[in-house]
Amino acid sequence: MTRLLFFGRLRDVAGQGERLVDLPADIGTVGELRAWLANEDADLGAALQAGGIHVVVDQVLRNGAAVSVRGAREIAFMPPLSGG
Amino acid sequence: MTRLLFFGRLRDVAGQGERLVDLPADIGTVGELRAWLANEDADLGAALQAGGIHVVVDQVLRNGAAVSVRGAREIAFMPPLSGG
Amino acid sequence: MIRASVSLEPFSPDAEVARFSSLRGDGCGAVVTFIGYCRGRSKNRAVTQLELEHYPGFTEAEISRLATAAGEKHDVKDLLVIHRAGAIATGDPIVLVAAMSAHRAAAFAAVEELMDYLKTDAPFWKRETGPDGAHWIEPTAEDRIRREERAK
Amino acid sequence: MIRASVSLEPFSPDAEVARFSSLRGDGCGAVVTFIGYCRGRSKNRAVTQLELEHYPGFTEAEISRLATAAGEKHDVKDLLVIHRAGAIATGDPIVLVAAMSAHRAAAFAAVEELMDYLKTDAPFWKRETGPDGAHWIEPTAEDRIRREERAK
Numbered sequence A, B: 001m002t003r004l005l006f007f008g009r010l011r012d013v014a015g016q017g018e019r020l021v022d023l024p025a026d027i028g029t030v031g032e033l034r035a036w037l038a039n040e041d042a043d044l045g046a047a048l049q050a051g052g053i054h055v056v057v058d059q060v061l062r063n064g065a066a067v068s069v070r071g072a073r074e075i076a077f078m079p080p081l082s083g084g
Numbered sequence C, D: 001m002i003r004a005s006v007s008l009e010p011f012s013p014d015a016e017v018a019r020f021s022s023l024r025g026d027g028c029g030a031v032v033t034f035i036g037y038c039r040g041r042s043k044n045r046a047v048t049q050l051e052l053e054h055y056p057g058f059t060e061a062e063i064s065r066l067a068t069a070a071g072e073k074h075d076v077k078d079l080l081v082i083h084r085a086g087a088i089a090t091g092d093p094i095v096l097v098a099a100m101s102a103h104r105a106a107a108f109a110a111v112e113e114l115m116d117y118l119k120t121d122a123p124f125w126k127r128e129t130g131p132d133g134a135h136w137i138e139p140t141a142e143d144r145i146r147r148e149e150r151a152k
Helices: A009-014 A030-040 A042-049 B009-014 B030-040 B042-049 C013-022 C058-074 C104-121 C141-151 D013-022 D058-073 D104-121 D141-151
Strands: A002-006 A018-021 A054-057 A074-078 B002-006 B018-021 B054-057 B074-078 C002-007 C030-037 C049-054 C078-084 C086-088 C093-101 C124-130 C133-137 D002-007 D030-037 D049-054 D078-084 D086-088 D093-101 D124-130 D133-137
Touching (some): A009 A042, B002 B009, B009 B042, C013 C093, C030 D104, C104 C141, C104 D030, D049 D078, D058 D078, D058 D104, D078 D104, D093 D104
Parallel strands (some): D002 D078
Antiparallel strands (some): A054 A074, B054 B074, C030 C093, C049 C086, C078 C093, D049 D124
8 A cells, every 4th residue: 555645735636635545556657656646536637747746755855757656655745835 | 529430441440440539620521531530540541541442421422532521420431342 | 953843732932942042051152043923914914824734754854954954054053943833823933943052143044044944945835714715825935035045 | 112121130031032022913923032141261261250341321221222223224123132241150141132023034134233233332341250360351353344244
C-alpha cells in the first residue's frame, strides 16, 4: 500500500488529505502516477499537472515527472507553499 | 548655590560626582566657570578643557565656552559618552 | 544548538524565550527574538480564522534545515524556532524565532534571515476565513523580494 | 506609546516583554525584542564588574528622545526601552528594547536603529573592572560605523 498525501488546495480537490492506494505494477514514475490518478478523477489530474506543484517521495523533495515512485511508502503532492 | 556634576572620568579627577558652589557674580559663561575651577584645581581645569567634553546646563545640552551659566541651578560636565 | 518544532497547540512565547535565554553562557551578549501574531485583518480583509496546514515530519525537517542555514550564514549557533500549525485564533502567536550571540549584529541578522526564509519557504498552507469565505494564501510579492534580496 | 526608563536594580526582561506584548491590539503582527547582557569578557579581557553611570533625568530624557526618533523614522508607535545603570553583574540584562508593528520589517528596523543610537549616543559612562584594574569605556569604532551607516 502507498499513502498519497494532498495539501492545501489539492486537499480540497482530492476531497481528502490522505489516500491509501495499491499502485498497479506498471506505475513507476511521478508522471505515470499522475496519469493514473487523472484517469479516475479528471479534476485532480488537472490540479496535479498545474504549475508549482512539488512532489515529496518518502519525505524527500523530488521534482520532475520522471522521478521514481517504485517502492515508495508515502508520496505527497504540495501546492505552492504559503510560507510561515 | 549651583550644583556642579561630574561624570565618568571627570568624576575621578574631581574627586566627587557633585559639588555645591557659590558662583562669584563675575562668572557668566561656561568658559569663565572652567577658568574659575582650574584656578582651584589645575588637573580638573585641564580635564574640563579636553576635547569631547559636553556641558549640560539645567538638563539642556549647551556646548561652547560662551554659553551662559547665569542663574543656572545645575551644570553638568560630561566626558565622551560610553553609550549603552 | 538549533531547536525547531511545530506546535499544534497555542504556546507561550514568553515562557519559551525565558527557557531559551536561561541557557546562555557568559559570553552571550545579545538575544534577539521575533514573535509573529495572528492579525485580525489581512490585506484589508477581516480574518475570523486562520488555519495552517503542515506536513508532519517534512515541515519540521525543512524548518530545521532553514534555521541551520540562517545560523551558519551568520555564525549563530543558538537558534530557537517554534511554529504553530492548526486552527489559530486572532491575537495568538504563530511563530517565535530567537537567536543568541556574543554581539548583536549576528543575532539580528540570523533572526531576520530565518524569518525571510520561513515566510516563503516553510512548508505550510495557509487558509484565511473571513466574512466572504475561505482563501488559500501564497507568499506576498514583498516576501519574495525580501527573500531574493537576502539571497544576493 | 514610547516608554523609556533607567533601572538601578536588576530587571526581568521576560516579565517586561510579557507586559509590553500583552498591550498589543489585533492589528499587531510582529513583536521584536533585543536584550543585551553583561558579558564576562570584553575585547578579550575578563570583566569582573561593570558599572554604568548615568545622569538622572537627563539620561532618561535622551533615551526617550532617541526612541522617539527611531520610532518616527520607521513608523513604529509602540516602543519599550529599559536600561540598567549602577553595578551590573556578569550575565545580567543591561538593556531591553522591544517594538511592535503590523508587519515585521518596521519592528526589526526600529529596534536595530534604536540599539545603534543607544550604543553611541545614550548618556552613560561605563567602567569595566577586570584583573588589571578599572577602565572607562568609549563606543567602539564598529559602533560608530554602524551609527553612521544608519544616518545615510
